[in-house]
Amino acid sequence: MFTSLEILKSQLREKLDQPNEEVIDKSSSSVMVLFHDQKNTPEVLMIKRSDNLRNHSGEWAFPGGKFELSDENLMETAYREVTEEIGINKSNIIYWLRMGPVNTFTGFTIWPFIGMIKKFAKDELQLNKHEVSDIMSIPIEVFLEPKYKREITFYENNNFRKSDAFTYKGKIIWGASAKIITNIFKPILEGEKK
Numbered sequence: 001m002f003t004s005l006e007i008l009k010s011q012l013r014e015k016l017d018q019p020n021e022e023v024i025d026k027s028s029s030s031v032m033v034l035f036h037d038q039k040n041t042p043e044v045l046m047i048k049r050s051d052n053l054r055n056h057s058g059e060w061a062f063p064g065g066k067f068e069l070s071d072e073n074l075m076e077t078a079y080r081e082v083t084e085e086i087g088i089n090k091s092n093i094i095y096w097l098r099m100g101p102v103n104t105f106t107g108f109t110i111w112p113f114i115g116m117i118k119k120f121a122k123d124e125l126q127l128n129k130h131e132v133s134d135i136m137s138i139p140i141e142v143f144l145e146p147k148y149k150r151e152i153t154f155y156e157n158n159n160f161r162k163s164d165a166f167t168y169k170g171k172i173i174w175g176a177s178a179k180i181i182t183n184i185f186k187p188i189l190e191g192e193k194k
Helices: 005-015 074-086 175-190
Strands: 028-038 041-049 064-066 093-098 109-117 132-139 149-156 159-168 171-174
Touching (some): 005 028, 028 074, 028 132, 041 074, 074 109, 109 175, 149 171, 159 175
Antiparallel strands (some): 028 041, 028 064
16 A cells, blocks of 8 residues: 555645644653654554553553653654654654644543654664663554454453554554554545544
């Protein structure tokens, strides 16, 4: 479906609603969904959050974190966190667009930003082991083909909850990350704005 990152960027800009304003409060955080080209196949970079973290420990996620007062805006939060967590500098990222927020079950409001890594070399990433225990690049076909999609049920705060999920090489991507992925690709697959 997507033979290049330029085609993917064009489709995303056409199909995804892009909010003009952002709301920043104590629950605000942001992530950077980073695409890159791996042997002429578009892939997305994900991190595994360290088991030491208080929130969402051990989960597969996009690089990102909470807004800090020193951040000019939520995009700067995303850039700062990408640099802190995996060592990719802002100068190595081409910004594509901002999506509407996703709320987590733990009370965070996540603002996703989408971009492309100019020069990607997995062995040159500098993982902050306090925050990131692993990384993986996932071909975007994983998020487009039904055979990788799941629905999981989990128990939290005396309630059963359901979440979309994706599986790849024995790993499960679920929760807010799966919701962000769904929000990215569902409008393209259905041919409508989201």
